[in-house]
Amino acid sequence: MSGIVCQHKGFIEVKSSEGKGAEFTIYFPVVLLHDLVQKTxxxxxxxxxxxxxxxxxxxxxxxxxxxxxxxxxxxxxxxxxxxxxxxxxxxxxx
Structure with a gap:
């Protein structure tokens, strides 16, 4: 998962509390549709x-x-x- 996130210039935030589990938040940069279509x-x-x-x-x-x-x-x-x-x-x- 982290490879895909890094490949797209994003990052992962992890919050963990004992006995409560972990929360993973994935952030990606905003990409305008126009820019995406031009690139791909x-x-x-x-x-x-x-x-x-x-x-x-x-x-x-x-x-x-x-x-x-x-x-x-x-x-x-x-x-x-x-x-x-x-x-x-x-x-x-x-």
């Missing part, structure tokens, strides 16, 4: 139009899933996203 063309595939790979994304926060999905799809990956690890496991095992 259609933005949905790699420069040659091929899919770079397949990714199964599991996160219970729909906002995070949506954000990560949009970044990965823009970078040319085929993405399947689910709400949690149980759903991901079902897809993997069958």
């Amino acid at each position: 063309g259609s933005g949905s595939r790699s420069p040659h139009g091929e899919v770079k790979g397949r990714i199964l994304l599991a996160d219970d926060d729909a906002r995070i899933r949506c954000l990560i999905a949009s970044i990965l799809e823009r970078d040319g990956f085929h993405l399947t996203s689910v709400e949690d690890g149980k759903e991901a496991k079902k897809l993997i095992i069958g």
Whole structure:
């Protein structure tokens, strides 16, 4: 995860409290749609139009899933996203 965040010039903030768990906040710089289209063309595939790979994304926060999905799809990956690890496991095992 941190590799993707760094690649997009973002950063991760972590807050942890004993017995309460951890909170991870991912920040990305604002990108104007006009600038994005100029840099990447259609933005949905790699420069040659091929899919770079397949990714199964599991996160219970729909906002995070949506954000990560949009970044990965823009970078040319085929993405399947689910709400949690149980759903991901079902897809993997069958």
